Each structure stands twice: as C-alpha cells, then as structure tokens.
Amino acid sequence: MPTLIAGAVAVFLLYMLLQMFRAANPVVLARAIKIAGGLIALAIAAFVGLRGELAVAIPLGIFGAGLLGWSPFGTTGFRNIGGMFAGLGAQRSPGQTSQVRSQFLDMTLDHDSGALTGRIVAGPQAGRLLAEFDLPQLTAMIASFDGESVALLESYLDSRFPAWREHAQGNGAGGQRRATANGKMTDEEAYQILGLQPGAGRDEIGRAHRGLMKKLHPDQGGSTYLAARVNEAKDTLLRTHNG
Incomplete structure (x- = not known):
C-alpha cells in the first residue's frame, strides 16, 4: 500500500512539472536549465575530486563553471572562439x-x-x-x-x-x-x-x-x-x- 501511494504521488508531481514546463517562458526555462546543469556538474566534479580522480574532476568542473558564466580564458574567451565559426569575424552588437x-x-x-x-x-x-x-x-x-x-x-x-x-x-x-x-x-x-x-x-x-x-x-x-x-x-x- 505505501508503494502504491508513493507511486501515485510521483505521477502527480511529474504531471505538475510537465504542466509548469509547458507554460514556462522558454528564455527563462533555458536559463534555469543552464544554471541547474552547471551546479550539478560542479557537484559531481567535487565528489569525483574528493575521490582523487582529478583527471575527470578538473574538466568537469571547468564545464560546470562555464555553464554558470565563468571562463578560464576571461569573460570573452569562449565568446571570441565561437565568433570565429559564426561568420568569421562578423561584428555582433551586445544589447541590440x-x-x-x-x-x-x-x-x-x-x-x-x-x-x-x-x-x-x-x-x-x-x-x-x-x-x-x-x-x-x-x-x-x-x-x-x-x-x-x-x-x-x-x-x-x-x-x-x-x-x-x-x-x-x-x-x-x-x-x-x-x-x-x-x-x-x-x-x-x-x-x-x-x-x-x-x-x-x-x-x-x-x-x-x-x-x-x-x-x-x-x-x-x-x-x-x-x-x-x-x-x-x-x-x-x-x-x-x-x-
């Protein structure tokens, strides 16, 4: 009986999450997913690092930090690299x-x-x-x-x-x-x-x-x-x- 109740609650919560997902602003939703992904990646990197697997922890930590907006090459490093493939130097006006x-x-x-x-x-x-x-x-x-x-x-x-x-x-x-x-x-x-x-x-x-x-x-x-x-x-x- 407890398993049946837990299953029903899980189905209800999943239904509510799907409804919230459908009604959410796509821009806000994408930003939230990006932040959540960055935090999860950092948490996994910390866990793996504590176990001594630095070869996995370091790139995973850099990836998570990148999702949160940090770049080891400065604030424009990745942006400039991406720009070379998106128009070979085409100018982009921020805030336009x-x-x-x-x-x-x-x-x-x-x-x-x-x-x-x-x-x-x-x-x-x-x-x-x-x-x-x-x-x-x-x-x-x-x-x-x-x-x-x-x-x-x-x-x-x-x-x-x-x-x-x-x-x-x-x-x-x-x-x-x-x-x-x-x-x-x-x-x-x-x-x-x-x-x-x-x-x-x-x-x-x-x-x-x-x-x-x-x-x-x-x-x-x-x-x-x-x-x-x-x-x-x-x-x-x-x-x-x-x-």
Missing part, C-alpha cells in the same frame, strides 16, 4: 534590440536572449507592461485591439505562454483578426525593426535580417507576423539603397 509598434502596443525584441517584451501605448491600460498581466487578462484585450496589435499580442503570448492557443480555443480568443499593416513602412520603422542606426549599409542590413530570422522564422517556432515585418523592413531599406 528591435522595436515594432502598432496602435495599441510597443514591442521590443532583445537580440541576445530572444526575449520579447511589450508595453501598452493606448487605451485604458496605456503605460503598463504586458508582463504585469496574466493570461486571462491578456486574452481579454484581443477583442478591443486592431488586427496589427492582435498579431503583436499573439506573438508575445506565443513567447510567454507557449500552450495558450489550446486554452483559448474554447472561448475563441485566439487568432480572431487578420493583421493589416498601417500603410507603407517608413525607413525609420524599418531601422527600428532591424535594430539598426539610420544610414546602416547593405551588409549590416543583411546581417541583422539573418540574425533575426534565425529567432523569428516560423519553421523555428517563431512568430509568423514578426518574421514578415522583418522581411518587409529589409526590403524597405534595400529599396532605399537601390534607389
């Missing part, structure tokens, strides 16, 4: 972001982490961050937003609540409107979307577009709408250069 704005929302994509954040710019909740609201409150906003704002909100929900569409099917909150662009994209908007400074060259435009598409392409689980806006921004700026 992209911005997409609609009638109701101002969205920001962090290029380093891929995290998507948003702020409401019109309506009763103007000035508040989307992170302040839970899933039911966010899906309730869909009815009052225009098509472009709905598309941006859905992109944010896909990032923060990966399984939200399954829960929204019952009340029809998901994908009710088709996004429509508010006229022709300006050069200023295109630069903001690609995270570039005005006057950026063709090579910079191409690099920014490729980097963003790796994070946003629908085939990679990204946002169809944001990927389309990134493509439009690239085409807009290249037309300006060609003209």
